Amino acid sequence: MTEKPVNRKGISKARARFIRESADVRRQALIEATARCLAEKGVAGTSVRAICARAGVSSGLLTHYFDGVDALILATYEDVGVRVSAALEQAVEEAGDDPRDQLRACLQANFRAPILDPDLLATWTAFWSLVRTDPGIAAIHADVYRRTRAQLEALLRAIVPEMPQDRARLAAISLTALVDGLWLEICLDPTTFSAEEAQAMVERAMMLALGQWRGDAGRGDWIDQSDKP
Amino acid sequence: MTEKPVNRKGISKARARFIRESADVRRQALIEATARCLAEKGVAGTSVRAICARAGVSSGLLTHYFDGVDALILATYEDVGVRVSAALEQAVEEAGDDPRDQLRACLQANFRAPILDPDLLATWTAFWSLVRTDPGIAAIHADVYRRTRAQLEALLRAIVPEMPQDRARLAAISLTALVDGLWLEICLDPTTFSAEEAQAMVERAMMLALGQWRGDAGRGDWIDQSDKP
DNA sequence: GGAACTGACAAGCCCATGGCTCTCATCAAC
DNA sequence: GTTGATGAGAGCCATGGGCTTGTCAGTTCC
Numbered sequence A, B: 001m002t003e004k005p006v007n008r009k010g011i012s013k014a015r016a017r018f019i020r021e022s023a024d025v026r027r028q029a030l031i032e033a034t035a036r037c038l039a040e041k042g043v044a045g046t047s048v049r050a051i052c053a054r055a056g057v058s059s060g061l062l063t064h065y066f067d068g069v070d071a072l073i074l075a076t077y078e079d080v081g082v083r084v085s086a087a088l089e090q091a092v093e094e095a096g097d098d099p100r101d102q103l104r105a106c107l108q109a110n111f112r113a114p115i116l117d118p119d120l121l122a123t124w125t126a127f128w129s130l131v132r133t134d135p136g137i138a139a140i141h142a143d144v145y146r147r148t149r150a151q152l153e154a155l156l157r158a159i160v161p162e163m164p165q166d167r168a169r170l171a172a173i174s175l176t177a178l179v180d181g182l183w184l185e186i187c188l189d190p191t192t193f194s195a196e197e198a199q200a201m202v203e204r205a206m207m208l209a210l211g212q213w214r215g216d217a218g219r220g221d222w223i224d225q226s227d228k229p
Numbered sequence C: 001g002g003a004a005c006t007g008a009c010a011a012g013c014c015c016a017t018g019g020c021t022c023t024c025a026t027c028a029a030c
Numbered sequence D: 001g002t003t004g005a006t007g008a009g010a011g012c013c014a015t016g017g018g019c020t021t022g023t024c025a026g027t028t029c030c
Helices: A023-041 A048-055 A060-065 A069-093 A099-111 A118-131 A135-159 A165-188 A195-209 B023-041 B048-055 B060-065 B069-093 B099-111 B118-131 B135-159 B165-188 B195-209
Strands: none
Touching: A023 A048, A023 A060, A023 A069, A023 A118, A048 A060, A048 A069, A069 A099, A069 A118, A069 A135, A099 A135, A099 A165, A099 A195, A118 A135, A118 A165, A118 B118, A118 B165, A135 A165, A135 B165, A165 A195, A165 B118, A165 B135, A165 B165, A165 B195, A195 B165, B023 B048, B023 B060, B023 B069, B023 B118, B048 B060, B048 B069, B069 B099, B069 B118, B069 B135, B099 B135, B099 B165, B099 B195, B118 B135, B118 B165, B135 B165, B165 B195
């Protein structure tokens, strides 16, 4: 008595096979598909159907696991933010014990894979454009940047303990802004300057922030002075 | 024999009065409406109907004056870019004859009205998110940033003629990136630092780029040395 | 000064696409 | 085999962009 399933138009349909996955696997797949969509086609091209097609699932599944497409985008922002933080963290750990090396590594890692990636910037600009209108995105943004600055501030004060609190704060803000600006521009238009030049610029800014630069407008040499009075 | 105009449903319609405007006025009105839409509702909320409602015209007029909504967004980018450049140019002119004052004014004007404006950032992030996918936007972006850097480079070399070409180039890139990063962050989240602090940071970076800073990690005083050896 | 003309303009239709829901098939655990 | 959650897929309503049609405001020519 098993009759073939028939839709409203009377056409027999064969439902596709599928495998059951855990909620975590599905969520992660949807998040990664969203990031790829944002990167490749921008916010406008990031639709439920596009995301689900990339994730290889049907469109109904998005609503099943997330509270709509906006919630998925928010989850994607969180995930991407965590991965960037992890990449920076790893760079710091691989840099050894000298806080100066750690700071340099933390800054320069922004101009190497996986952070130096135009696709990642496309994802990020999509989020920036949502900060204004979406309080949830704004909250995550504030948190991500606060953590970044706090980390830089801690490294600065580890290197130069006598640096005043306020100066460390402003230095961390400046370095973050410089890195952001360089990263933005090199991802948007890689022909203007190279990743190596970007790394040199942030290293120079770092040294200047540490107050270990002597004005020699012509040569640009570094003055090594590891121990301070 | 004048019968009332009747639409397909047989309902008599009274066409709204309108006034004829010149093409320039209409184009400008549409461009400004687009900028406001981008600022308030992001790219997703910037539809033909939304733009035209803001401009106070019917939706058909957009196609009449522009080659679709994409072309209008592109024109808006051009217009906004020109206005920002004009604001910076004006700041330079009002700064007097000293190129040092001009450079400072050019940098610090980014943290005053009309450039320090979250709405403007929203517009700008919308454009950034389009650079990847739209070659027209990418070309305009490259041009705008090239001009900005060229201006900074010229000012730097006017202040310190003996500065090598490459160092001036990198300094201009760094200053642009710093300004962009600070401007981005202060517009996204004004609670992190103030406009005055941003101006102080760019002034400090400017002085450091000019090589007129002496390492005094603790105090942060300026060393005035207008004449160089 | 009025009639014909030109083109800016409004209104609304058409089709595509978007997000979401609803129904029901399918799989895995018991 | 039973069962219940996972998942597919069509459908629904809203919205979007572009186009077509027809009107009305200035202009021109007599």
